[in-house]
Amino acid sequence: MNTNVVLRVVSENDLAICFEQQLDPEANALAAFPARDEETFYAHWKKIMRDESVILKAIVFENQVAGNIVSFEIRTYACHFESNEKSRFYQRDFSQSPLEMTTVRKS
Secondary structure, eight states, X not given: OOOOEEEXXXXXXXXXXXXXXXXXXXHHHHHTSOXXXXXXXXXXXXXXXXXXXXXXXXXXXXXXXXXXXXEOOOOEEEEEEEETTEEEEEEEETTSOGGGOOEEEOO
């Protein structure tokens, strides 16, 4: 019996398994991401598989894909809020440390 856990590159053959796994409510709670419908899931994964800045690994246990791990960098975050009948857009730069973060008005 193989009890080793192996990380390897995610292949397109893994996507059906990853799709089924992300439908699990417990997995969603742990990942803090909602499940996607099949079309949205495949479009998203094919996009991130092409992004060289994203690290995608399949977690293999006993020769079966047990999950996946994804590492990506968040560079900017845009949020929208309404106040006094005016809409404003702000952009926050997350590439700095949290203590150095600034919120600036986006033109």
